[in-house]
Amino acid sequence: MVAASLASLLGSSEGAIKLLLSLFLGYPLAFLYRSPLVYRLPPALKHVFFVAVGFSICYYNFGADSAHLVANVTVIYLMLLLCGGTKFSVIFALVFNTSYLILAYYFQMSTYEFGISWSMPLCVVTLRLTGVVFDYYDGQKKEIPADAKESALVERPGYLEMLGHVFFFGGVMVGPQFTLKRYLSFVNGEFSDKRTGGPPNSVSAGLQRLILGVAYIFVFQIIALYLPDSYLESPEFFQLGFLSKCALILLWGKNALHKYVGVWLVTEGSIILTGMSYNGVNELGVEQWDACKNIRVWHLESGESFADFIRSFNVNTNQWMSRYIFKRLRFLGSKTLSQLVTLFYLALWHGLQSGYYMCFFLELLQTNAETQWQSVFKRCQAAGYLPEGGPLSWVGRVVRKLVLVFLWSYALLGFVLHEYNRWLPIYHSVYHAGFVVPALVMVLAPVLRSLIPAQSQTNGVHVEKAKVKKEL
Template identity: 45%
Template structure:
């Protein structure tokens, strides 16, 4: 298919690798309808073989003979599950094997641009396989589990066919999203069928809505990309712009970069929804929810005006995976900031070896920390609290916060999108490293403000002295 793919790539103005990926995502729709029509009530083995064969074909279409990397990695983890199931050793081995395999792939194939290599689905596979080993480990100690862990715990080791089927399912193999083996097996076993008829669920309309929304985001990305491009960002013309114009440009550029990811995830989510895999119970009105595999919560994402809300809505399933299998498992460290730092460091490493990832996630860490501290400061200043509580100020403050977080995210995404130090350094230098300075030195400013500037609330302690009650103000020994 190199001829048609090349023609499409030249017509749209993109690379052949990108077209192959897009065609693979769109193929999920006819494949989902085929599954509903012919395989939904077939024995499980046929369903598993369907997903394995289709997934391998898509992998070969995109990466050729390099498909053996994913197959070999899956077999290695299956051996770990057979030899040391449900043990800490198995979890440690899974982390080591999966991360090492991915790292070696990055070392062997990384270039100065974003690569459409076998390492792209491999990073999805790394989390999926590690999650399965964790779930088997959790399944061996149910009494100690949280409610969240009980939802995904596996009481027995999945078969090799089940593991291959999970990993090569076309709804999650290429770019995600992450979903657990427990959810996948429930889907295969018909747990999400129509409750009255036992037929495939009424998920076609929700799936097509996600398809339309994903297509819209991709169209916006393509159209807006003609006006805000990487080439201009790296050009001398950008450097000649005024500071405020530069801020405006990277704000729009960063938002459009996210449009590409959002559109791609929505296209995948649509095909998964049509399959019935994304069923997530019912809402308070008794309507079916189909957001169980949503990697982006679009309404919340577009409306978000805080860093935490923005990050929480974007790449949702990956963030949930990181929170569940890394952040919360680091509770023994006794410090949330350290746990968050380690989690973000692993998240950056998981993305790749380019310095741009680490700069981006470091800025994300500093941004969220600054936001939390700013909120705590506002709560201590009565005049500011009163001012922002006025009804007429709420829309103004919402717009202001939206502009500031979109600018800040665009600033951080410069390094995420350009990857190479020599590229993003010139952008930041042209902006005088302004937001780096703000975020890096904010902790010192916060310390000064809370220690010397903002008055602390006076504390009163009532101390009985014989028959007289004395009020002590700010007495250290009583506070």
Template identity: 40%
Template structure:
């Protein structure tokens, strides 16, 4: 089909249909390790390759700087596509990278010492060590907070505060298995050179081109958007590059974001829990941004938030709310079937949906009360 829109659409439809068929015929109500896990990674790679190949025929002035960076100019051979698709450091759980980046690796350009192998052993070992640390942490803690307990009668008999606290701790710990996988595979990418990302202002090499985790940000941010920015970075960047930004013609950022999250939900699998999880993410991010803007625009709230002695207290409260509702969103993501996650949500009275939908609808009225008219006029200007 050549470098045509037809090729892009056909590739997208075929790759997604094949993946959906795999999910349909193999999925169970449990978390399964089977061929569909690496295949969902491959699906994104091949869709991205088709789009980058299409961009290779377009005029440079018609492309953004990012699209110019990833556009594939030549015709990749079968060997190149195979190497790109099944690169041992990323084919199982990611990270995502482009064909142009893989070409640079093969040509020996991804190195801090031109003409020689990269000095990446120590940075790679550091990420491996960090990954092993989280692996041990997850292995030790996870047996004490199993997700099966969420749907047990014993859980339902606990007081409301305990049920909420359990979801908070469980959600935080459950994510460490993903953190472990991504840190270890990032170490593999670094040691081959694929993680090389140029040099910083001081001339020191950077090895974060394949980073799927910003560990410090992940552990310290009190914001939902901060967690999203620090978690599964390359997949999020892929969706932003090939889905969200390509929907610019729709003329609505919010709609583009909704479609992108819908794609992510379907890409993860056919269970309804994925849709509920990403719907909650969409809702929480919208409300969080509105709350932040409200605090900044409201003099009383801004003054209260700036009191130094109260900041540690605000931080603790933010973190508790942050991880409670992060765990709340992850319940359907991990329990899959509606009869399971619905049982958990009923046990805590759908507190996440109730709170964030209430804030969403109350925000216009809160702004009327808390934001002076002159501040509103400045915002409009």
């Protein structure tokens, strides 16, 4: 009743309000966990606490469909008992978990309109359980790979441990991803206050993320009142001029990011409160609480390249894809092919709608175009054609930032609107600028590089030779 009333008041869907209430519920639950009543419990009872609370949250949102998460855990646990630590177990987990998720997407598409459903936590669980199988496989090797030592599992996890890992209330609904090894270290008290053995001193850090997250959600809601998704599909939008449409797409896309940033910040704050995100101390001896960070706010807002954006947005999911998909494809012998397969899997993981695949295809195109453009830019600077610093440089940085936000917003149209009959007309209306610009860069960059001499490098060699001759 509360969710329905709030949804009516705010003009949102009941599912979205339930999700937000569930995320905010993480804060009183985190304080409950920090109390002596729960914090001093043995690890097994802590697992029970997380399972009971996390499953209740899922049941509040999705009812009996929450049982799908338990089913996934059960199948993967039984598989680990039978053949854990083998290559077959890794292949089975990847295929089974992904297939289960795809079937969930398929049946939901055929029964009701796309929205918040039980496939959302299943999406998180798919990666979490697949990662557990990979980690146990790595832990059984005679020599654990250097990049797997922080996550490898030497001992096979128990059923209750796996359930607790999945239903931990700070990450059951929207993530972020964290390894089972980190979860077990957390439950076993390794992140406790070193002096008292009690909860860590993370309250201030957690509440700061909450305040920042609420601010992002507030800004999103205000701008969305004046520039909703539906406006980009309206006749009024299509009657505007080219530059006006591009400007509105840029503003809409920037605001669309606010929703994701806000939700992840709110989630992260509750995880910090529990102590799960402890990440050691920095060079100044200050405790770090960013191990479960899914968004790097400052880098996202100040970044001037697609690489900056990718490193700052959906951080833990990107790290998961790099660790368990991209790096495991070394046998393909091609970085580009490995990147293509990884982005395809990332799109498939999000859903079956065409917009996801278009979004990640554009990411691949735009990042590669940016790499080409940067090589031309550096060649121009080396040849002395472009000044370093000064007003002209700042103008170039502003233009580059605007182009970056527009191109990423252009890609987000598919991600948010999902179906091609919704995003394709918008692409048509701006003459497919999001394709044309990076495609032109890809074509012209090699030609421009060949026309620009690396004068500074050549001159440097001649000067050095002259110095040597003079000394002789």
